[in-house]
């Protein structure tokens with residue numbers, strides 16, 4: 001088993017939105033108390049400034065998938081694509097949507113990631129933190145939200161047979177329709193009974209830019225980096241959209257993207 005170590009990460013390459021400085025990051029391979037560090041996944045939902053906190057990521061010891069007693073134990077450093085491949089190969093249902101969701105299991109479960117009627121918490125049995133296993137019933141979760149405060153080391157899923165190829169194909173096509181330019185996925189959560197993309201478009205910000213950052217022409221709720229985009233330009237656009245939507249619709253847009 002590997003020990004903890006430090007490695008340098010260049011966040012302008014590591015994060016999906018391609019913004020952020022280089023930093024020394026703690027790689028955790030042992031369960032413990034890491035309260036001085038902020039846990040980070042694969043950076044698909046993150047916007048990092050030059051004054052970010054000290055980060056930690058999970059290391060190789062937490063990347064695994066095993067089936068035992070009718071449950072699936074998945075290390076929290078396991079990437080969504082690896083779990084999708086496993087589900088396909090072993091004919092397991094409910095992981096088809098993972099083709100559309102970049103991240104590792106820790107990030108996906110903490111965010112309760114999902115799309116349409118599907119969300120990852122629907123299939124979670126329990127999670128493992130430094131305090132041991134915590135059952136789903138004891139965790140608060142809702143749309144793109146959980147109250148998990150600790151580092152997740154392992155996620156336990158209920159197993160159901162029957163991988164649905166057609167569903168996986170539909171999710172793949174949906175992905176092809178999203179902007180291919182670097183982004184962190186949806187910038188804002190959808191307000192109840194509305195869509196953040198519709199509101200951004202309605203206030204005239206579809207395709208609007210500041211520097212190299214813009215709200216995508218293809219999908220208004222995707223804040224995209226067209227090259228040399230900066231944290232400051234991204235934050236400017238986020239504030240502008242919130243201000244305009246509040247003024248015109250009296251709706252408070254809540255950020256899905258996490259700024260550090």
Ligand SMILES: Cc1cc2nc3c(=O)[nH]c(=O)nc-3n(C[C@H](O)[C@H](O)[C@H](O)COP(=O)(O)OP(=O)(O)OC[C@H]3O[C@@H](n4cnc5c(N)ncnc54)[C@H](O)[C@@H]3O)c2cc1C
Pocket residue numbers: 016038039040041042043044045046058076100101102103104105106107108109110111112113114115144148150151152153178183184185186258
């Ligand atoms: C092109 C694109 C499309 C996307 N489409 C969707 C979509 O359709 N639906 C959707 O829900 N999301 C979508 N996203 C966002 C992203 O896929 C999810 O938010 C995913 O959960 C991020 O995982 P990550 O590992 O990259 O997490 P990060 O961005 O690194 O971190 C996200 C959060 O998880 C926490 N975290 C990470 N690891 C752990 C851990 N081990 N224990 C506890 N907390 C942890 C971090 O502290 C942070 O709060 C998209 C992103 C991109 C780039």
